[in-house]
Amino acid sequence: MQEKIDFAIAFLTDWLKANVLTWNTAVQWSCVVGAYLVTALLWRGLERRLFARVDEKFETGLGRSLLRALVDVGNVAVFILFMQICASVFRVMEYVPRVIDAASDLAVAWIVIRLVTSMMPNRALARGVAALVWAVAALNVFGLLSPITDFLAGLSFSVGDNSFNALEAVKGLALAAVFLQAAAITGQFADRRIQRIRDLSPSLRVLMIKAVKVVLFTAAVLAAMSSVGIDLTSLAIFSSALGVGIGFGLQTIISNYVAGVILLMDRSIKPGDTIEVGSVYGVVRGMFGRYASVLTRDGTEYLIPNQQLVSNEVVNWTYSDTNVRLKVPVGISYGSDVEKALAVLPSAIEGVSRVLRSPAPLACMVGFGDSSVDLELRIWIADADKGVTNVRSEVMLNIWRLFHENGIEFPFPQRDVHIKPDSAIAVKIEKDGGE
Structure with missing residues:
Protein backbone atom coordinates (compact mmCIF):
# COMPACT_ATOMS: atom_id res chain seq x y z
CA MET A 1 0.00 0.00 0.00
CA GLN A 2 2.79 2.38 0.90
CA GLU A 3 4.45 1.66 -2.43
CA LYS A 4 1.28 2.70 -4.30
CA ILE A 5 1.05 5.93 -2.32
CA ASP A 6 4.71 6.70 -3.00
CA PHE A 7 4.16 5.99 -6.69
CA ALA A 8 1.13 8.32 -6.85
CA ILE A 9 3.03 11.09 -5.07
CA ALA A 10 5.99 10.68 -7.39
CA PHE A 11 3.75 10.73 -10.47
CA LEU A 12 1.95 13.87 -9.26
CA THR A 13 5.26 15.55 -8.48
CA ASP A 14 6.68 14.76 -11.90
CA TRP A 15 3.49 16.01 -13.59
CA LEU A 16 3.58 19.27 -11.63
CA LYS A 17 7.25 19.82 -12.49
CA ALA A 18 6.62 19.14 -16.17
CA ASN A 19 3.35 21.02 -16.63
CA VAL A 20 2.86 23.51 -13.78
CA LEU A 21 6.08 24.38 -12.02
CA THR A 22 7.82 25.67 -15.15
CA TRP A 23 8.99 29.05 -16.34
CA ASN A 24 6.49 28.87 -19.20
CA THR A 25 3.57 28.38 -16.81
CA ALA A 26 4.84 31.06 -14.45
CA VAL A 27 5.07 33.59 -17.27
CA GLN A 28 1.53 32.72 -18.40
CA TRP A 29 0.19 33.20 -14.88
CA SER A 30 2.02 36.53 -14.74
CA CYS A 31 0.28 37.56 -17.99
CA VAL A 32 -3.12 36.59 -16.57
CA VAL A 33 -2.60 38.53 -13.32
CA GLY A 34 -1.10 41.53 -15.11
CA ALA A 35 -3.91 41.68 -17.65
CA TYR A 36 -6.46 41.53 -14.84
CA LEU A 37 -4.84 44.38 -12.91
CA VAL A 38 -4.45 46.60 -15.99
CA THR A 39 -8.06 45.98 -16.99
CA ALA A 40 -9.34 46.80 -13.50
CA LEU A 41 -7.41 50.10 -13.48
CA LEU A 42 -8.56 51.12 -16.97
CA TRP A 43 -12.22 50.21 -16.45
CA ARG A 44 -12.76 51.58 -12.96
CA GLY A 45 -13.45 55.20 -13.93
CA LEU A 46 -15.02 54.45 -17.32
CA GLU A 47 -17.63 52.06 -15.94
CA ARG A 48 -19.38 54.69 -13.77
CA ARG A 49 -19.71 57.11 -16.69
CA LEU A 50 -21.10 54.42 -18.99
CA PHE A 51 -23.66 53.33 -16.38
CA ALA A 52 -24.73 56.97 -15.93
CA ARG A 53 -25.21 57.39 -19.69
CA VAL A 54 -27.30 54.22 -19.92
CA ASP A 55 -29.51 55.26 -16.97
CA GLU A 56 -29.94 58.68 -18.57
CA LYS A 57 -31.08 57.28 -21.92
CA PHE A 58 -33.20 54.38 -20.65
CA GLU A 59 -35.27 54.48 -17.47
CA THR A 60 -36.67 50.94 -17.67
CA GLY A 61 -37.11 48.08 -20.11
CA LEU A 62 -35.18 45.32 -21.82
CA GLY A 63 -32.85 47.73 -23.63
CA ARG A 64 -31.63 49.24 -20.35
CA SER A 65 -31.00 45.78 -18.83
CA LEU A 66 -29.08 44.63 -21.91
CA LEU A 67 -26.91 47.77 -22.10
CA ARG A 68 -26.12 47.64 -18.38
CA ALA A 69 -25.13 44.00 -18.80
CA LEU A 70 -22.84 44.93 -21.73
CA VAL A 71 -21.17 47.63 -19.63
CA ASP A 72 -20.86 45.19 -16.75
CA VAL A 73 -18.97 42.68 -18.93
CA GLY A 74 -16.88 45.30 -20.69
CA ASN A 75 -13.94 44.82 -18.34
CA VAL A 76 -14.00 41.07 -18.95
CA ALA A 77 -14.06 41.68 -22.72
CA VAL A 78 -10.96 43.89 -22.42
CA PHE A 79 -9.33 41.18 -20.28
CA ILE A 80 -10.02 38.60 -23.01
CA LEU A 81 -8.46 40.94 -25.59
CA PHE A 82 -5.26 41.16 -23.55
CA MET A 83 -5.30 37.37 -23.14
CA GLN A 84 -5.54 36.83 -26.88
CA ILE A 85 -2.60 39.19 -27.47
CA CYS A 86 -0.50 37.25 -24.96
CA ALA A 87 -1.57 33.92 -26.46
CA SER A 88 -0.53 35.10 -29.92
CA VAL A 89 2.90 36.05 -28.61
CA PHE A 90 3.33 32.59 -27.02
CA ARG A 91 2.28 30.82 -30.23
CA VAL A 92 4.78 32.88 -32.24
CA MET A 93 7.44 31.68 -29.79
CA GLU A 94 6.16 28.11 -30.37
CA TYR A 95 4.80 27.66 -26.85
CA VAL A 96 1.33 26.28 -25.99
CA PRO A 97 -0.54 28.90 -23.87
CA ARG A 98 -2.64 26.45 -21.85
CA VAL A 99 -3.13 28.74 -18.85
CA ILE A 100 -4.00 31.74 -21.00
CA ASP A 101 -6.47 29.73 -23.09
CA ALA A 102 -8.10 28.37 -19.92
CA ALA A 103 -8.44 31.88 -18.46
CA SER A 104 -9.93 33.12 -21.77
CA ASP A 105 -12.46 30.25 -21.86
CA LEU A 106 -13.58 30.93 -18.30
CA ALA A 107 -13.90 34.66 -19.06
CA VAL A 108 -16.01 33.94 -22.15
CA ALA A 109 -18.22 31.63 -20.05
CA TRP A 110 -18.68 34.42 -17.49
CA ILE A 111 -19.73 36.87 -20.23
CA VAL A 112 -22.25 34.41 -21.65
CA ILE A 113 -23.70 33.76 -18.19
CA ARG A 114 -23.96 37.48 -17.38
CA LEU A 115 -25.65 38.42 -20.66
CA VAL A 116 -28.05 35.50 -20.75
CA THR A 117 -29.12 35.55 -17.10
CA SER A 118 -29.61 39.34 -17.09
CA MET A 119 -32.49 38.94 -19.56
CA MET A 120 -34.11 35.96 -17.81
CA PRO A 121 -37.02 36.87 -15.51
CA ASN A 122 -37.02 33.35 -14.06
CA ARG A 123 -34.19 33.35 -11.54
CA ALA A 124 -34.25 29.58 -10.97
CA LEU A 125 -33.78 28.98 -14.69
CA ALA A 126 -31.05 31.63 -14.78
CA ARG A 127 -29.12 29.81 -12.04
CA GLY A 128 -29.52 26.52 -13.92
CA VAL A 129 -28.17 28.07 -17.13
CA ALA A 130 -25.22 29.56 -15.22
CA ALA A 131 -24.35 26.17 -13.72
CA LEU A 132 -24.59 24.50 -17.14
CA VAL A 133 -22.32 27.05 -18.83
CA TRP A 134 -19.75 26.82 -16.02
CA ALA A 135 -19.80 23.02 -16.30
CA VAL A 136 -19.22 23.12 -20.07
CA ALA A 137 -16.41 25.65 -19.66
CA ALA A 138 -14.73 23.56 -16.97
CA LEU A 139 -14.95 20.39 -19.06
CA ASN A 140 -13.45 22.24 -22.02
CA VAL A 141 -10.59 23.59 -19.92
CA PHE A 142 -9.67 20.11 -18.67
CA GLY A 143 -10.06 18.57 -22.12
CA LEU A 144 -13.04 16.40 -21.14
CA LEU A 145 -15.71 18.04 -23.30
CA SER A 146 -14.94 16.17 -26.53
CA PRO A 147 -14.83 12.68 -24.93
CA ILE A 148 -18.14 13.28 -23.16
CA THR A 149 -19.87 14.57 -26.30
CA ASP A 150 -18.55 11.60 -28.28
CA PHE A 151 -19.87 9.23 -25.62
CA LEU A 152 -23.33 10.86 -25.64
CA ALA A 153 -23.43 10.79 -29.44
CA GLY A 154 -22.90 7.03 -29.30
CA LEU A 155 -25.98 6.45 -27.09
CA SER A 156 -28.82 6.15 -29.61
CA PHE A 157 -32.50 5.28 -29.12
CA SER A 158 -35.64 5.24 -31.27
CA VAL A 159 -39.13 6.70 -30.82
CA GLY A 160 -41.40 5.37 -33.54
CA ASP A 161 -39.79 6.05 -36.89
CA ASN A 162 -37.43 8.67 -35.45
CA SER A 163 -34.02 7.80 -34.05
CA PHE A 164 -32.05 10.03 -31.68
CA ASN A 165 -28.92 9.98 -29.62
CA ALA A 166 -28.35 11.31 -26.14
CA LEU A 167 -26.38 14.31 -27.39
CA GLU A 168 -29.26 15.41 -29.64
CA ALA A 169 -31.70 15.00 -26.75
CA VAL A 170 -29.56 17.20 -24.49
CA LYS A 171 -29.23 19.80 -27.23
CA GLY A 172 -33.00 19.67 -27.82
CA LEU A 173 -33.79 20.27 -24.14
CA ALA A 174 -31.29 23.13 -24.01
CA LEU A 175 -32.72 24.69 -27.18
CA ALA A 176 -36.28 24.27 -25.87
CA ALA A 177 -35.36 26.15 -22.70
CA VAL A 178 -33.66 28.88 -24.74
CA PHE A 179 -36.57 29.20 -27.20
CA LEU A 180 -39.21 29.29 -24.45
CA GLN A 181 -37.25 31.87 -22.49
CA ALA A 182 -36.78 33.94 -25.64
CA ALA A 183 -40.52 33.71 -26.28
CA ALA A 184 -41.25 34.88 -22.72
CA ILE A 185 -38.86 37.84 -23.01
CA THR A 186 -40.23 38.80 -26.44
CA GLY A 187 -43.79 38.48 -25.11
CA GLN A 188 -43.04 40.84 -22.24
CA PHE A 189 -41.47 43.34 -24.65
CA ALA A 190 -44.51 43.11 -26.97
CA ASP A 191 -46.81 43.51 -23.93
CA ARG A 192 -45.16 46.80 -22.96
CA ARG A 193 -45.21 48.08 -26.54
CA ILE A 194 -48.88 47.23 -27.08
CA GLN A 195 -49.88 48.79 -23.75
CA ARG A 196 -48.42 52.09 -24.96
CA ILE A 197 -50.70 52.21 -28.03
CA ARG A 198 -53.44 54.54 -26.77
CA ASP A 199 -55.52 54.31 -29.94
CA LEU A 200 -56.45 50.70 -29.10
CA SER A 201 -59.23 49.87 -26.67
CA PRO A 202 -58.27 47.97 -23.48
CA SER A 203 -60.00 44.80 -24.68
CA LEU A 204 -58.24 44.90 -28.06
CA ARG A 205 -54.89 45.39 -26.35
CA VAL A 206 -55.52 42.32 -24.19
CA LEU A 207 -56.52 40.29 -27.26
CA MET A 208 -53.41 41.32 -29.19
CA ILE A 209 -51.13 40.50 -26.27
CA LYS A 210 -52.67 37.04 -25.86
CA ALA A 211 -52.42 36.34 -29.60
CA VAL A 212 -48.75 37.40 -29.73
CA LYS A 213 -47.86 35.20 -26.74
CA VAL A 214 -49.69 32.17 -28.16
CA VAL A 215 -47.87 32.55 -31.49
CA LEU A 216 -44.48 33.01 -29.81
CA PHE A 217 -44.75 30.00 -27.51
CA THR A 218 -46.16 27.79 -30.27
CA ALA A 219 -43.29 28.75 -32.55
CA ALA A 220 -40.79 28.09 -29.72
CA VAL A 221 -42.14 24.58 -29.10
CA LEU A 222 -42.21 23.71 -32.80
CA ALA A 223 -38.69 25.07 -33.33
CA ALA A 224 -37.38 23.02 -30.40
CA MET A 225 -39.03 19.85 -31.74
CA SER A 226 -37.69 20.46 -35.22
CA SER A 227 -34.17 21.08 -33.92
CA VAL A 228 -33.90 17.54 -32.57
CA GLY A 229 -35.11 16.01 -35.83
CA ILE A 230 -38.77 15.31 -35.01
CA ASP A 231 -40.88 15.15 -38.16
CA LEU A 232 -43.69 17.62 -37.49
CA THR A 233 -45.92 16.10 -40.19
CA SER A 234 -46.14 12.92 -38.13
CA LEU A 235 -47.98 14.88 -35.45
CA ALA A 236 -51.00 15.53 -37.68
CA ILE A 237 -52.87 12.30 -36.83
CA PHE A 238 -51.99 12.60 -33.16
CA SER A 239 -53.16 16.22 -33.09
CA SER A 240 -56.50 15.26 -34.65
CA ALA A 241 -57.11 12.54 -32.07
CA LEU A 242 -56.01 14.86 -29.28
CA GLY A 243 -58.37 17.55 -30.54
CA VAL A 244 -61.34 15.18 -30.38
CA GLY A 245 -60.41 14.14 -26.86
CA ILE A 246 -60.05 17.74 -25.76
CA GLY A 247 -63.39 18.61 -27.34
CA PHE A 248 -65.22 16.09 -25.14
CA GLY A 249 -63.15 16.11 -21.97
CA LEU A 250 -62.41 19.83 -21.70
CA GLN A 251 -65.60 21.23 -23.18
CA THR A 252 -66.31 23.65 -20.34
CA ILE A 253 -62.76 24.96 -20.20
CA ILE A 254 -62.56 25.45 -23.95
CA SER A 255 -65.95 27.18 -24.02
CA ASN A 256 -64.65 29.64 -21.41
CA TYR A 257 -61.58 30.37 -23.55
CA VAL A 258 -63.71 30.86 -26.67
CA ALA A 259 -66.08 33.11 -24.71
CA GLY A 260 -63.06 35.12 -23.55
CA VAL A 261 -61.98 35.71 -27.15
CA ILE A 262 -65.54 36.74 -28.06
CA LEU A 263 -65.67 39.25 -25.20
CA LEU A 264 -62.35 40.74 -26.24
CA MET A 265 -63.40 41.02 -29.87
CA ASP A 266 -66.88 42.53 -29.42
CA ARG A 267 -65.70 44.78 -26.55
CA SER A 268 -68.95 44.34 -24.66
CA ILE A 269 -66.95 44.01 -21.44
CA LYS A 270 -63.45 45.42 -21.00
CA PRO A 271 -61.06 46.16 -18.13
CA GLY A 272 -62.20 49.19 -16.17
CA ASP A 273 -65.93 48.69 -16.85
CA THR A 274 -68.39 48.69 -13.96
CA ILE A 275 -70.68 45.68 -14.35
CA GLU A 276 -73.41 43.89 -12.45
CA VAL A 277 -73.78 40.12 -12.83
CA GLY A 278 -76.49 38.68 -10.62
CA SER A 279 -75.65 39.84 -7.10
CA VAL A 280 -72.08 40.85 -8.03
CA TYR A 281 -71.49 44.57 -8.60
CA GLY A 282 -67.96 45.83 -9.20
CA VAL A 283 -65.18 46.92 -11.54
CA VAL A 284 -63.56 44.60 -14.07
CA ARG A 285 -59.93 44.41 -12.95
CA GLY A 286 -58.69 42.10 -15.69
CA MET A 287 -59.81 39.70 -18.40
CA PHE A 288 -58.01 36.40 -18.75
CA GLY A 289 -58.30 33.31 -20.89
CA ARG A 290 -60.78 31.47 -18.64
CA TYR A 291 -62.34 34.12 -16.41
CA ALA A 292 -62.78 37.82 -15.68
CA SER A 293 -61.75 39.38 -12.37
CA VAL A 294 -64.39 41.68 -10.82
CA LEU A 295 -63.56 43.68 -7.67
CA THR A 296 -66.56 44.74 -5.57
CA ARG A 297 -66.85 47.74 -3.30
CA ASP A 298 -66.31 45.62 -0.18
CA GLY A 299 -62.94 44.38 -1.47
CA THR A 300 -64.13 40.93 -2.54
CA GLU A 301 -62.73 39.81 -5.89
CA TYR A 302 -64.93 37.48 -7.93
CA LEU A 303 -63.51 35.29 -10.71
CA ILE A 304 -66.46 34.97 -13.09
CA PRO A 305 -66.14 32.39 -15.92
CA ASN A 306 -66.25 33.98 -19.37
CA GLN A 307 -69.03 31.66 -20.51
CA GLN A 308 -71.28 33.09 -17.79
CA LEU A 309 -70.62 36.62 -19.00
CA VAL A 310 -71.58 35.64 -22.55
CA SER A 311 -74.68 33.53 -21.84
CA ASN A 312 -76.17 35.40 -18.85
CA GLU A 313 -77.59 38.89 -18.55
CA VAL A 314 -74.91 41.43 -17.64
CA VAL A 315 -75.53 45.07 -16.71
CA ASN A 316 -72.62 47.18 -17.94
CA TRP A 317 -72.94 50.55 -16.24
CA THR A 318 -70.15 52.10 -18.35
CA TYR A 319 -70.59 50.33 -21.71
CA SER A 320 -71.07 53.35 -24.01
CA ASP A 321 -71.25 56.23 -21.51
CA THR A 322 -69.98 56.68 -17.99
CA ASN A 323 -72.99 58.82 -17.02
CA VAL A 324 -75.53 56.85 -14.97
CA ARG A 325 -78.96 58.01 -13.73
CA LEU A 326 -79.97 57.07 -10.20
CA LYS A 327 -83.51 57.11 -8.86
CA VAL A 328 -84.10 58.15 -5.23
CA PRO A 329 -87.69 57.27 -4.16
CA VAL A 330 -89.33 59.51 -1.54
CA GLY A 331 -92.76 59.33 0.08
CA ILE A 332 -94.64 62.20 1.78
CA SER A 333 -97.87 62.20 3.72
CA TYR A 334 -101.15 63.09 2.02
CA GLY A 335 -101.43 66.21 4.13
CA SER A 336 -98.16 67.70 2.91
CA ASP A 337 -97.71 70.23 0.09
CA VAL A 338 -96.69 68.12 -2.94
CA GLU A 339 -95.67 71.08 -5.10
CA LYS A 340 -93.46 72.45 -2.35
CA ALA A 341 -91.83 69.03 -1.91
CA LEU A 342 -91.15 68.80 -5.67
CA ALA A 343 -89.56 72.26 -5.59
CA VAL A 344 -87.36 71.37 -2.59
CA LEU A 345 -86.12 67.97 -3.82
CA PRO A 346 -83.56 69.25 -6.44
CA SER A 347 -81.78 71.17 -3.67
CA ALA A 348 -80.87 67.85 -2.03
CA ILE A 349 -77.84 67.48 -4.32
CA GLU A 350 -76.12 70.50 -2.76
CA GLY A 351 -72.90 69.41 -1.10
CA VAL A 352 -72.83 66.05 -2.87
CA SER A 353 -69.82 66.41 -5.18
CA ARG A 354 -70.36 63.22 -7.16
CA VAL A 355 -73.79 64.27 -8.47
CA LEU A 356 -73.61 65.98 -11.86
CA ARG A 357 -75.16 69.42 -12.30
CA SER A 358 -75.68 68.71 -16.02
CA PRO A 359 -77.95 66.90 -16.71
CA ALA A 360 -79.85 68.68 -13.96
CA PRO A 361 -81.68 66.70 -11.27
CA LEU A 362 -85.38 66.10 -11.87
CA ALA A 363 -88.11 65.67 -9.26
CA CYS A 364 -91.43 64.10 -10.24
CA MET A 365 -94.49 62.46 -8.72
CA VAL A 366 -94.77 58.81 -9.68
CA GLY A 367 -97.86 57.51 -7.87
CA PHE A 368 -100.32 57.41 -5.00
CA GLY A 369 -99.43 54.83 -2.39
CA ASP A 370 -101.49 53.33 0.41
CA SER A 371 -100.04 55.70 2.98
CA SER A 372 -98.03 58.22 0.98
CA VAL A 373 -97.72 60.31 -2.14
CA ASP A 374 -94.82 58.72 -4.02
CA LEU A 375 -92.17 61.11 -5.37
CA GLU A 376 -88.85 60.42 -7.07
CA LEU A 377 -85.63 62.40 -7.44
CA ARG A 378 -83.57 61.47 -10.51
CA ILE A 379 -79.90 62.39 -10.45
CA TRP A 380 -76.85 61.66 -12.63
CA ILE A 381 -73.35 60.51 -11.70
CA ALA A 382 -70.27 59.75 -13.84
CA ASP A 383 -68.32 57.42 -11.52
CA ALA A 384 -70.45 54.36 -10.86
CA ASP A 385 -67.26 52.40 -10.11
CA LYS A 386 -67.10 54.26 -6.78
CA GLY A 387 -70.48 52.91 -5.75
CA VAL A 388 -74.07 54.14 -5.96
CA THR A 389 -75.45 53.38 -2.49
CA ASN A 390 -73.20 55.96 -0.85
CA ASN A 398 -80.18 66.00 2.62
CA ILE A 399 -83.83 65.27 1.78
CA TRP A 400 -84.46 64.39 5.43
CA ARG A 401 -83.07 67.76 6.54
CA LEU A 402 -84.86 69.76 3.86
CA PHE A 403 -88.25 68.20 4.55
CA HIS A 404 -87.97 68.88 8.30
CA GLU A 405 -86.92 72.48 7.64
CA ASN A 406 -89.88 73.04 5.29
CA GLY A 407 -92.54 71.25 7.33
CA ILE A 408 -93.00 68.37 4.91
CA GLU A 409 -94.05 65.21 6.72
CA PHE A 410 -92.93 61.69 6.05
CA PRO A 411 -95.81 59.22 6.12
CA PHE A 412 -96.40 56.38 8.55
CA PRO A 413 -98.25 53.20 7.69
CA GLN A 414 -101.89 53.68 8.77
CA ARG A 415 -105.31 52.09 8.35
CA ASP A 416 -108.76 53.69 8.53
CA VAL A 417 -111.43 51.59 10.25
CA HIS A 418 -115.05 52.31 9.27
CA ILE A 419 -117.89 51.07 11.51
CA LYS A 420 -121.27 50.59 9.91
CA PRO A 421 -124.17 52.35 11.65
CA ASP A 422 -126.07 49.13 12.30
CA SER A 423 -123.06 47.31 13.70
CA ALA A 424 -122.85 46.47 17.41
CA ILE A 425 -119.55 46.38 19.21
CA ALA A 426 -119.09 44.89 22.65
CA VAL A 427 -116.43 46.65 24.69
CA LYS A 428 -114.93 44.99 27.74
CA ILE A 429 -112.31 46.71 29.87
CA GLU A 430 -110.21 44.63 32.22
CA LYS A 431 -108.09 46.09 34.99
CA ASP A 432 -105.74 44.59 37.49
CA GLY A 433 -107.71 43.03 40.27
CA GLY A 434 -110.93 42.68 38.33
CA GLU A 435 -113.23 44.38 35.91
Missing part, protein backbone atom coordinates in the same frame (compact mmCIF):
# COMPACT_ATOMS: atom_id res chain seq x y z
CA VAL A 391 -74.45 58.67 -3.23
CA ARG A 392 -78.08 57.76 -2.53
CA SER A 393 -77.34 57.87 1.20
CA GLU A 394 -75.94 61.42 1.04
CA VAL A 395 -78.86 62.67 -1.08
CA MET A 396 -81.49 61.01 1.15
CA LEU A 397 -79.87 62.55 4.25
